Amino acid sequence: MKKNIVSMLALTLIVTLFLGSTVDAGFFDFFNKDKKDEVIELSFWNGFTGPDGKGMAKMIDEFNRLNEGEVKVKMQVMDWLTYYQKVVTAISSGKAPDLGIMHIDRLPEFASKRVLTPLDTLIEDLNWSSKDFAKTVWDAGIYNGERYGIPLDIHPLAMYINIDMFKEAGLDPNNPPKTPEEFMEAVKALTKDTDGDGEIDQWGTAFPPLWPGPEFIVKSLIYQFGGSILNEDGTKVTYNSPEGIKALEYAIDLVHNKKLSPAQIQQDGEVTLFRQGKLGMHFNGIWMINGFKEQSSLNFMSYPIPAFGKNASAMAGSHNFVIFRQRKEDQAREKAAVKFIKYISENSSKWATYGQIPARNSVRDSEEFKSLKHQASIAKGLSDVVFPPLHPALNEVLTPLHQEVNLAILGEKTAKQALNDAAERAQKALDEYNRNH
Structure with a gap:
């Protein structure tokens, strides 16, 4: 009996030593593994510091609830002014977030530095194509033949009109100006000296010298008058063409010669005028909708911008999902990131409520989106949307x-x-840049 016990103990010791030396520790954990250890936690960076950030947080909470025990997304929000530099710092230190949001005009810059993961293979099973998204924004996510961005939204320059001012001027707020002639007629009718002191105190419109004047309004004018930013192969700056000069002259003439726009506007001065009921037509991004809606005294409507020149081109931006390249590839994390992107994309009607146009066609066609009268109205002009040329040196241009x-x-x-x-x-x-690359 004693000999049998000794033999059994020896056998147990041998088996234990054998298993301990040849079997991965995970083998033992398998039978008593906390489910939390199986969860893939993804870090998601963006610059959604306003109400849009709160909206995205709600969508993330819903995604995490639906994928409890499998995937958990943690969002980190920072100001857009510092976001891109923080991304660079994180990547260089080997601590890049799993995924993030990138403006479409910055995507080529980061793709050229090979810090973004090509997405073609990762999204292959989704069978997504330009048929699922607005074609212009879908195509804009490609750099050098590879896809690096998945579009979340489109945010174009829009026209906001003061309904009460339109009616007082004998204009139809349901039929806003669409042509150069209609715009000029409306802006003249809306520009007034209301108190008879010889000074204009109610303006038809405003072409500001600061944001969003140079960034959105004048660039829209350049395209409307037949100009461009760069030539097709990205080797020549073209915005000083005769067409570009004519576009900028149009803005200068409106301000200084026709005096239909206030001059010397400080930052956001035109926004203040619109809120005060002293500006008939205000040009700004679609992101202004919710802020204006919060002011109950402001009776306004939103529309695509009119044609000032040959066409109605409207400069736009787009938030794109990107997956950052890691020092060590992890396919499970990448697939989890794609799962998250898919969920947000397919449910982006919720995102639209925070002042955006969803990039996804099926969402824009939904009754939920169509019920958002301001966003749906601006979306009617998507066929005229233009994006900046996709070049890594675009910021320097x-x-x-x-x-x-x-x-x-x-x-x-x-x-x-x-x-x-x-x-x-x-x-x-x-x-x-072109010499060095």
């Missing part, structure tokens, strides 16, 4: 343009001088 347009609208430079000065600086930066 556009910065001089924004600075010089500011001076031109302030009346400190002619359109030709401003655009030529901007193009000279931008061309040097573009040439340097």
